[in-house]
Amino acid sequence: MIQRTPTAIEARPQDIDSHSWQQLLADSVTTPEALLQELGLSPQRWLSGAQAGHRLFPIRVPQPYLDRIERGNAADPLLRQILPLQDEAAERAGYVRDPLAEREATASPGLIRKYRSRALLMVTGQCAINCRYCFRRHFPYDEHRLSPSERTAVLNTLAAAPEVNEVILSGGDPLAVNDRLLARWAHDLATLPQLRRIRIHSRLPVVIPQRICDELLAWMTATRLQVVLVVHINHPNELDSQTRHALNRLKAAGVTLLNQSVALRGVNDDADTLAALSEALFESGVLPYYLHAFDPVAGAHHFDVSDDEARQLVRTLVERLPGFLVPKLVREQPGRAGKTPIDLHF
Ligand SMILES: *Cc1c(COP(=O)(O)O)cnc(C)c1O
Ligand code: SF4
Numbered sequence: 001m002i003q004r005t006p007t008a009i010e011a012r013p014q015d016i017d018s019h020s021w022q023q024l025l026a027d028s029v030t031t032p033e034a035l036l037q038e039l040g041l042s043p044q045r046w047l048s049g050a051q052a053g054h055r056l057f058p059i060r061v062p063q064p065y066l067d068r069i070e071r072g073n074a075a076d077p078l079l080r081q082i083l084p085l086q087d088e089a090a091e092r093a094g095y096v097r098d099p100l101a102e103r104e105a106t107a108s109p110g111l112i113r114k115y116r117s118r119a120l121l122m123v124t125g126q127c128a129i130n131c132r133y134c135f136r137r138h139f140p141y142d143e144h145r146l147s148p149s150e151r152t153a154v155l156n157t158l159a160a161a162p163e164v165n166e167v168i169l170s171g172g173d174p175l176a177v178n179d180r181l182l183a184r185w186a187h188d189l190a191t192l193p194q195l196r197r198i199r200i201h202s203r204l205p206v207v208i209p210q211r212i213c214d215e216l217l218a219w220m221t222a223t224r225l226q227v228v229l230v231v232h233i234n235h236p237n238e239l240d241s242q243t244r245h246a247l248n249r250l251k252a253a254g255v256t257l258l259n260q261s262v263a264l265r266g267v268n269d270d271a272d273t274l275a276a277l278s279e280a281l282f283e284s285g286v287l288p289y290y291l292h293a294f295d296p297v298a299g300a301h302h303f304d305v306s307d308d309e310a311r312q313l314v315r316t317l318v319e320r321l322p323g324f325l326v327p328k329l330v331r332e333q334p335g336r337a338g339k340t341p342i343d344l345h346f
Contacts (some may be wrong), residue, residue: 200230
């Protein structure tokens with residue numbers, strides 16, 4: 001397991017003031033004991049499991065996310081996403097470390113080419129939150145820390161790829177790095193004439209809504225590239241008023257907002273929750289985009305929702321919601337040039 005250093009956010013001390021997102025990120029809860037205390041959960045019942053999971057994939061939860069979890073409620077759907085359990089240590093046949101075989105798609109350090117028209121640029125290995133179900137929980141992020149020459153190599157590789165019209169900033173969580181660095185990427189990428197869009201997949205607008213700051217909006221507004229932000233929200237309780245405010249600011253800056261969820265046992269594996277999520281997203285200016293079938297990553301089998309259950313959930317959404325509020329049910333399969341739709345069998 002690669003340990004991620006909490007200070008790897010390339011923030012300089014002068015960036016940090018007491019209310020900044022950098023400070024909230026640096027103050028994240030990162031130990032089992034502190035997490036249980038914050039959440040009012042009994043150490044007798046939860047500590048040994050939390051420690052076992054924490055050794056496999058360290059705990060990281062910022063305060064604004066913790067604030068949305070109901071104290072003392074072990075079944076809270078947001079808690080499920082961040083509390084390590086003893087189950088993570090169990091081996092299960094078919095659950096593997098790299099379910100999407102991304103190691104094989106690495107084009108040059110920092111750049112993954114698994115889609116024809118889009119390239120994935122790993123700008124950081126850092127995440128603002130460590131989600132227990134993450135399919136990249138075993139990913140060798142350290143191979144993706146870019147030196148200046150690797151950065152140049154990435155830009156040269158893209159310049160020689162006229163079929164790529166969209167760069168997806170990925171990670172880790174790309175918004176875990178500072179805006180100076182992101183603005184520089186946006187600037188350099190905009191010099192490539194074939195590029196039309198820059199896309200960001202992030203949980204930060206939800207996890208630390210303060211991340212949607214003036215500096216971020218400044219470079220997003222300034223670039224000639226269209227900016228698409230795909231937030232990763234799994235449950236309507238993740239959308240509090242601060243998150244809605246952050247999303248409204250992005251929308252006002254002309255950013256296209258989409259959401260991607262993962263179907264997760266005990267979090268959103270019922271149609272009422274998913275319907276409420278779609279409605280809440282739309283109220284915040286976000287369109288549901290994908291509902292991901294669960295990737296069989298080792299250590300997360302307790303989140304598994306079968307394809308048949310996921311189909312049934314989406315069929316129910318189709319009956320209840322307008323088409324634009326029904327996410328596409330997909331699976332990512334190694335070696336495919338795009339996501340594979342899962343047939344609903346109507
Ligand atoms: C699926 C996915 C992509 C690419 O998505 P498309 O919309 O199918 O191009 C990029 N990043 C992440 C994290 C994804 O899950
Ligand atoms: S934010 Fe995304 S990449 Fe990071 S741990 Fe969570 S699911 Fe994984």
